Amino acid sequence: MWIGYLLVELSGAFAGGVSAAQQTAIDKAVKTLNKITEQQPYQLWHYRMNLAKTAFIGCAQWSSKPSKSDLVAVINQFSGISTTVLNSSVAMTIFNGETWDASGDACRAYLAANLAAWESAEA
């Protein structure tokens, strides 16, 4: 099991940002990779979109660090978008670290370096 964060950047088929329907499909898809062993909120799949809706950061407990092919496979199932298109439209980065804290450190550093893209304009 691994609990940590991933960054998924969307382009191509999702150019201009994901639609509400696409977002729902992706949410349901990635949720299937969540391996739940206890009902701690940080272990349950959850995510945030960037302001342009062209990327999301998610966190969950996984059976192991998810791969791009894992992600593409489940999104394909839920969205109907072909794996060929998804492979060229999805980029995935794992915020590395063996623990939730270490992966979180990498995630927080990324967010701090990219505030304008991720944090609400109302502060």
Place this chain on the structure above:
Amino acid sequence: MRITGNAVVDRAILGRAERRSTYTQRMLALFGASIIGLWTQGEASGTVCRDASGDGRNGTYTGVQLAQPGVDRFTSARYDGATSYANVYSSSLATALNGTEGTLGIFAKIPAAAWSDGVLRYFARFAVAANSNEFSIQKAVGINSLTFQYFAGGVGRSPGVTVSTTNWFHAALTWSKSGDSVEAFVNGVPAGVLSGLGVWSGSLNSDRCCIGASIKTPSFVFSGSLQYAMLLNRAATSAEVAQMARAV
């Protein structure tokens, strides 16, 4: 509790009972129906952020780590500075909120790295709309600084305070249109006061009543632990805020 009629024995019994009373019990005794939300964040698991006020204004956790060491013998919730928050909006809360008179208090523990990360992070925020009618307690962008924000009718009154502890501390904001005062407290001690309040209007926005973030997107996520977020429908007195800041 058994009262014996012996003054010495009874004082000892009452003293033990007082020592055993919990923070929640003390706050309910102190403020009674003035409490419109008391989210202790002491759950062991699950996604329900339980309201201990007795009004059932439960919220929902996303991404927090529960059952973490707390300010007292109970546990707290840890927010990850990235994706976690608790949404405590309810229509019942919106109805109960008094935007013209009130108090927001919360215990927080912030690690050293977060005090100096240069990122705005919200302890809690309740808003009708940004910079018009809202109040919040924030870790400001500046190192070791807090902002206690209150806007009414577009008029902002936001005392700033310098704090640097990595231990648990209590932060509270009171506002009173009738008293024309917005006051910040740290550990029960007055830390800043401003006057010239605007006129509150509107009803709380369902996306903007969060513990640990500014909005349920989420954005400006808190990094550290939070416990006992409490909302009152009146401005607490200085003596009452001092009681709020006493965890044990």
